[in-house]
Amino acid sequence: MNLGVRAHDFENRPTEELVSAIAGKGLTSVQLALGKSFEHINSSLGSLSPGLANYIGSAFKKQDLQIAVLGCYFNMIHPDLTERRKGMERFKEHIRFARDFGCSIVATETGNVNADIVYTMENFQEKPFLEVVESVRELVQEAEKFGVIVGIEAGVNHPVYSAKVMKRLLDSIDSNNLQVILDPVNLLTIDTYKNQEEIFQEAMDLFADRIVVLHAKDFIIEDNQLVPTAVGKGLLNYDYILKAIKKKKPYMNILLEETKEPFVDESVAFLKEIYQQA
Numbered sequence: 001m002n003l004g005v006r007a008h009d010f011e012n013r014p015t016e017e018l019v020s021a022i023a024g025k026g027l028t029s030v031q032l033a034l035g036k037s038f039e040h041i042n043s044s045l046g047s048l049s050p051g052l053a054n055y056i057g058s059a060f061k062k063q064d065l066q067i068a069v070l071g072c073y074f075n076m077i078h079p080d081l082t083e084r085r086k087g088m089e090r091f092k093e094h095i096r097f098a099r100d101f102g103c104s105i106v107a108t109e110t111g112n113v114n115a116d117i118v119y120t121m122e123n124f125q126e127k128p129f130l131e132v133v134e135s136v137r138e139l140v141q142e143a144e145k146f147g148v149i150v151g152i153e154a155g156v157n158h159p160v161y162s163a164k165v166m167k168r169l170l171d172s173i174d175s176n177n178l179q180v181i182l183d184p185v186n187l188l189t190i191d192t193y194k195n196q197e198e199i200f201q202e203a204m205d206l207f208a209d210r211i212v213v214l215h216a217k218d219f220i221i222e223d224n225q226l227v228p229t230a231v232g233k234g235l236l237n238y239d240y241i242l243k244a245i246k247k248k249k250p251y252m253n254i255l256l257e258e259t260k261e262p263f264v265d266e267s268v269a270f271l272k273e274i275y276q277q278a
Contacts, residue, residue, distance in 0.1 A: 001254065001271065001272055001275045001276075002028050002029060002251045002252060002253050002254060003027055003028060003029070003254050003255075003256070003268060003271060003272070004027050004028055004029030004030050004031065004065075004066070004068055004253055004254070004255045004256070005022060005025075005027055005030060005031070005255060005256045005259070005264070006030070006031045006033070006071070006255060006256065006257055007022060007030040007031065007032045007033070007036075007037040008033050008036035008037045009256070009257070009258070009259060009260045009264075010022060010037075010260070010261075011261075012036075012037065012038075012039055014040065015038065015041075015055075015056060015059050016059055018037060018038075019059045019060055019062075019063050019065060020063065022063075022065060023063035023064070023065055025264055025265065025268060026268065027065070027268070028064070028065065028066060029065060029066040029067070029068040029253050029255065030060065030065055030066070030067055030068065030069075030255075031068060031069040031070075031071050031107070031213075031255050032056075032060075032067050032069070032070055032071060032101070032103075033070075033071035033072070033073070034056075034070070036071075038056070041056075044090075045086060045089055045090045045093060046093070048093050048094070048096075048097045049097070050097060050100040052097075053097045053098075053100030053101045054100050054101075056101060057100065057101040057102040057103070060102070061102060066102070066103075066253070067101050067102055067103040068103070068105065068213060068253040068255065069103065069105045069106070069107045069151060069181070069213055069253070069255070070094050070098055070101060070103050070105065070106045070107070071107055071108075072090060072091045072094045072106055072107065072108055073107070073108045073109055074087030074088075074090065074091060074108055074111070075087060075111035075112055075115070075117065076088065076091075076108065076110060076111040076131075076132060076135035076136070076139075077110070077111040077112070077113065077128055077131040077132055077135065077159065078111060078115060079113065079114065079115060080115065083115070084135075088135060088138065088139070091106060091108060091139055092139065092142045094106045095139070095142050095143050095146055095148045095150070096142075096146055098146070098148045099146065099147065099148065104147075104148055104149055105148070105149045105150075105151045105179070105181075105212060105213065106143070106148060106149070106150060106151065107150075107151035107152070107153060107181050107213070108150075108151075108152065108153070109152070109153045109154075109155055109157075109158050109160075110132045110136070110152065110153075110154070110155075110158040110159050110160040110169075111132065111135075111158060111159065112157065112158060112159075113128050113159075117157050117158070118157060119156060119157050123157070123158060123159045123161065124159070124161060128159040129159050129160070129165065129168075129169075131159075132159045132160060132169065133169065133172045133173065136150065136152060136169065136173060136178065137172075137173050140173055140175045140177050140178045143177040143178075144175060144177045148177065149177055149178075149179045149212060150177060150178050150179070151179055151180065151181040151212060151213060152166070152169065152178065152179075152180060152181065153180075153181040153182075153183055153186065153215070154166045154180075154182075154183075154186060154187060155183065155186035155187070156186065156187065156188070156189055157186075161187075162187060163187065163199070163202045163203040163206050163207070164202070164206070166180060166203070166206070166207060167206040167207055170207055170210060178210075179210050179211070179212040180207055180210045180211045180212065181211075181212065181213045181215060182203060182211045182213070182214050182215065183214075183215035183217070183257070184196065184199070184200045184203075184214075184215075184236060184241060185215075185217050185218070185219050185226070185228065185236060186215075187199050187200075187203065188219070188226060189226065190221070190224055190225060190226060193219070193221075193226060193235065196235075196236065196237060197237055197240050200240065200241055200244070201244070204244055204248065208248050208249070211249060211252070212252070212253075213252065213253045213254075213255060214241075214245055214249075214252060214253070214254045214255070215255055215257050216231050216238075216254050216255065216256050216257065216259075216271065217229075217230075217231060217236075217256070217257040217258040217259065218230060218231045218232060218233055218234030218235070218236045218258070219234045219235060219236060220233070220234045220235065221235070228257075228258040229258065230258065230259040230260070230263035230266075230267050231256055231258075231259050231263075231267035231270060231271060232263075232266065232267050232270035232271070233263070233267075238270075238271065238274050239274055239278070242271070242274050242275050242278045243278040246275060246278045247278075254271070256268070256271075
């Protein structure tokens with residue numbers, strides 16, 4: 001099982017200490033959001049270089065940890081066009097230096113019609129989707145120049161909110177440099193979570209060949225809402241999901257989310273046991 005974590009789900013600390021803490025959990029990979037994991041290093045727009053990328057990448061490589069994904073999540077349809085452009089250029093900068101980190105995927109969700117990422121039916125209109133297509137196409141064109149993958153993650157708080165809409169995005173941009181980060185929980189709402197197997201299977205049926213990473217988190221129900229929780233502590237049917245993933249996408253990176261200490265060891269053991277039996 002190729003199991004990893006979001007590096008920023010570990011306490012912020014100097015680079016080598018962070019890498020050692022993650023490696024000590026028996027994990028193989030990370031999703032790395034530079035600004036969240038390395039507050040002591042300037043990673044704002046214009047700061048990246050091959051030297052910085054190699055320094056960070058080498059620290060992970062020494063501990064046999066793959067930087068599977070560079071997280072550069074931003075609002076690609078931000079109502080403030082200046083903020084939108086800043087986000088676009090920062091993502092493109094990550095694309096240019098991704099290979100120096102030893103990474104081939106730069107990832108984001110698809111934003112929101114509001115400045116803040118909140119659930120709103122306005123996201124589901126045609127105009128936001130077309131704006132997403134325009135932004136993603138620009139990012140993919142940059143990625144094609146550098147041999148890098150743009151990983152797009154769907155979620156109900158965004159214009160790409162379902163498997164069907166993700167398939168439409170993939171069909172709208174004719175490039176294999178566009179691939180999918182699949183987070184099953186992100187596709188669920190209070191009205192649909194009981195149909196989670198059907199929703200997950202729809203994604204697999206529509207674009208399993210384009211899925212490059214699985215995000216693993218869990219959820220509980222509180223105050224009639226889905227609330228994220230540590231893997232193995234909630235209602236997600238991992239028996240169903242991991243059986244499908246193991247068969248279709250062997251050794252694909254599975255990255256824990258919303259799972260922090262003191263639950264990391266327990267969640268890792270939970271996933272490994274299910275995966276072995278799948």
